[in-house]
Amino acid sequence: MRIIVGVTGATGVEMSYYLVKALKNISDCEVDLILSESAKVTWEMESQIPMEELLKLADHVHDAYNLAASVSSGSVMTDGMIIMPCSMKTLAGIATGYAENLIVRAADVCMKEGRKVVLVPREMPLGKVHIRNLKEAADLGCVIVPPVLTFYNHPQTIEDMIHHIVGKVLMQFGIVHDKFISWTGVEEC
Template identity: 75%
Template sequence: MRMIVGVSGATGVEMSFYLLKALRSLKDCEIHLILSEGAKLTWELESSIPMDELTALADVVHDNKNLAASISSGSFVTDGMIIMPCSMKTLAGITAGFAENLLLRAADVCMKEGRKVVLVPREMPLSRLHLRNMECAAEYGCVIVPPVLTFYNGSKTVEDQINHIVGKILLQFGITYEKFVPWTGTGKEG
């Protein structure tokens, strides 16, 4: 498996650390990471985890300015891309086809090649423009997985909540995540 993970400058960048740890735990998963400049700044503001711990989880860390990177071409086959978190600026760039940097170009490539693109938009409240861009991205084939809280699985910590979101994202690629607790019903079937 070969996955692209993009991290944009929205709040919640530390969620990407949990995502990369989950992907790293898979057997034979090659991870290509792109960090926007906004993501780097937000990481410094929000996280106590050193950024090099995040980048160490990736097999390749691409410079967001390098539009000649391997992942900028459809001939470099991947299983898809996850952008977590996805800022509204990045979402707008994707829906407009404005591939001005590698993160946007990689998403554009995945979409044109029919590969799965999962967007984890991080903003609230959502404006009509944000909602329109999410609808547009969904119409173009992207999967929208907002980082929504869960309560049915007994999540008690922020880490439990993040693991739930990571599990929901990985299910989009047919991957079962050991820290994801799915709904199993009420036991009152029938």
């Protein structure tokens, strides 16, 4: 399996660390990582984890402006892409096909090749333009997985909540995240 992970400058960049770590716990899973320049700035502002820890987990780290990178071509086989977090700027680029950087180009390639693209949008509240772009991206085949808090799993920490979101994202690729707690149902109401 080969997954492209894009990290944009929206808040919540640290979620990408947990995502890549979970992917690397899968045998034979190769990760291509692309960080936007804004993601690097946000990482320094938000995360206590050194960015080098994220970079070390990836098999390939691509410059966000290298439009000649391997993942910019449909001839390179991947299983799809996850953009976590996905900024509204990146969402707009995906929705309109404006591939100004490698993150949007790689998503565009995955979409044109019929590969899964999962977007984890970070914005609140959503404006009408954001909602329009989310609908457009969904109509184009992207799966939208907002990082929504869940309480039925009784999270005790922010990390527990992140693992739940990572688990929901990985489900889109048929991957079971070992730290994900699913709903077990209620026998009687």
